Amino acid sequence: MQLDDMRIFVATVEAGNFTAAANRLRLSKQFVSRRVAALEASLGVRLLVRNTRNLTVTDLGQEFVERAKRILADVGDAERAMSARRTEPRGLLKVSAPMSFGMSHLSVLVAEFLRAHPDVRFEMDLSDRAVDVIGEGFDMALRIGRLQDSTLIAQKLIDVRMIACCSPGYRRRRQGPATPADLAQHACLPYGQQGRASWEFIVDGVRKSFDVQGPLRSNNGEVLRDAAIAGLGIAYLPDFIVAGSVDAGLLVEVLTPYMPPPGALHAVYPRHREASVTIRAFTQFLRERLTERAATVRGGAL
Numbered sequence: 368m369q370l371d372d373m374r375i376f377v378a379t380v381e382a383g384n385f386t387a388a389a390n391r392l393r394l395s396k397q398f399v400s401r402r403v404a405a406l407e408a409s410l411g412v413r414l415l416v417r418n419t420r421n422l423t424v425t426d427l428g429q430e431f432v433e434r435a436k437r438i439l440a441d442v443g444d445a446e447r448a449m450s451a452r453r454t455e456p457r458g459l460l461k462v463s464a465p466m467s468f469g470m471s472h473l474s475v476l477v478a479e480f481l482r483a484h485p486d487v488r489f490e491m492d493l494s495d496r497a498v499d500v501i502g503e504g505f506d507m508a509l510r511i512g513r514l515q516d517s518t519l520i521a522q523k524l525i526d527v528r529m530i531a532c533c534s535p536g537y538r539r540r541r542q543g544p545a546t547p548a549d550l551a552q553h554a555c556l557p558y559g560q561q562g563r564a565s566w567e568f569i570v571d572g573v574r575k576s577f578d579v580q581g582p583l584r585s586n587n588g589e590v591l592r593d594a595a596i597a598g599l600g601i602a603y604l605p606d607f608i609v610a611g612s613v614d615a616g617l618l619v620e621v622l623t624p625y626m627p628p629p630g631a632l633h634a635v636y637p638r639h640r641e642a643s644v645t646i647r648a649f650t651q652f653l654r655e656r657l658t659e660r661a662a663t664v665r666g667g668a669l
Contacts (some may be wrong), residue, residue, distance in 0.1 A: 369501045369516045370442060370639045372406040375399055380432045384422050394518065402518075405502075424518070456645040457486035463500070464509040467588045467608045469493035476656050479570045482651060483499045487645055495586045500637060507636045507646055509653075511605060514528065519635040520549070522650050525657040526608040526629035533567070533620040534598045544601070546570075547577045547625050554600030555579035556591045566603045568625040579603075592618075632657070 375392065379399060384387040389396040408412050414428035425430065442612050469491065477489055492498065492505070500519055508519075511527050534642050543549050546606045547568040557564030557579050564584065565576040581600045585591050588608040595602035595609075602609065612618040634650045636643075 368404075371501050371629050371637055372402045372409075374439060374638070375402045375518065376441065377432055377435050378405050379403055379422065380424055380428070382541060384420075387462065389646050392518070402562075441641060446639070449488070454502045454644065456484045456648040458645055459488045459490065460645050460649060461490040461492070461505050461506065462509070463492040463494065463498045463503075463505050463642065464513060465588075466493040468478065468509065468511070468605075470589075471607050472657065472660070476653060479656070480652050482559065484645075484648070487649075495588070498574040501634065506640055507633060507634055507649070508644070510635055511632050512630050514635065518638055520638055520641055520653075521633045521635045522635055524632045524650070524654045525661055527632050528629040529626060530606055530609050530613065530620055531601060531603045531622045531626065532613060532620050533595055533601045534617065536596045537595075537600065538619055540598075544621060547575070547622060550577050550601070553581075556594050556600045556602045557581065557584050558588065558591060559584060560586050568590070568622060569627050570620070570625060574627060586617055604636050631640050 373387070375394075378390040378392055379385060382391055385396045385399050385403075389399045390398065403415065408430070410631075412431075413425050414431055416423040423660050430464060468491065473491070473493075477491065481487060481489065498508055499551070509524075509568070510521075514521055519572075522525060541553060544553055547570060550566070555566075557566075563578060564580065565578050567574055567576050569575075579601075580637055583591070583594050583599060585594075587603045591602045591613060592604060592609050594600065596612060601621060602618075613620060634653065636646055640646055
């Protein structure tokens with residue numbers, strides 16, 4: 368059982384239905400419904416009776432909501448009290464980050480942060496999957512690109528520029544692409560594991576998506592970068608994965624006039640961790656160090 372699920376349940380009972388609760392929390396109705404169902408599953412009891420228009424709170428649900436309000440109030444008081452007394456980062460910080468970003472940037476920065484704050488301990492999970500921050504007990508996750516509905520707080524750290532690129536040999540052999548529409552005739556190396564793969568470009572001032580396919584698909588950017596270097600096709604990856612290979616001449620940028628503006632790297636964390644001195648310190652540290660690094664990279668983004 369997670370505190371954020373408890374918060375969502377209390378808000379749902381107070382609002383009277385999932386739609387009103389979702390509007391109050393600025394979440395999707397589907398997300399609110401899923402989290403309440405997860406809470407019921409973890410408790411092993413029915414808290415709400417659902418119908419097409421209204422929700423009815425069961426007797427157990429009414430008892431739980433009263434207890435939950437007291438628990439949440441106590442947690443808030445405790446966090447505020449401890450935050451007021453603590454001025455230095457300390458304790459365990461469990462963080463999830465994309466593997467390629469973690470290897471290229473985060474490993475060095477975490478070491479620097481630990482030297483400056485010896486009372487902090489880290490658990491690092493480097494993976495390209497989107498972890499359930501609350502359900503899996505993470506204190507923070509670093510995420511690139513668009514953020515989905517959640518109860519998480521998001522803090523922008525730095526811009527991340529995307530690059531479409533291929534090997535010089537591939538470009539000579541296949542002559543192009545000249546425009547995003549030409550990608551339909553090219554071997555592409557999409558990121559992900561299932562579903563439709565599409566890449567976004569700016570055409571005539573409008574952001575458009577173009578479906579792509581090719582000989583290799585992976586949820587790891589370094590695998591796709593190496594495949595592009597080997598001449599297997601065109602990759603569409605963050606600057607921090609391919610910039611070194613572009614600078615070394617192993618890859619060349621394509622479709623540069625059509626690339627969208629930089630996206631962003633965000634630090635996301637649960638609302639009940641907002642007062643954490645350690646999270647605030649690490650977030651600010653990352654923003655400062657990554658901004659310094661970006662100043663040395665073409666385009667001012669990682």
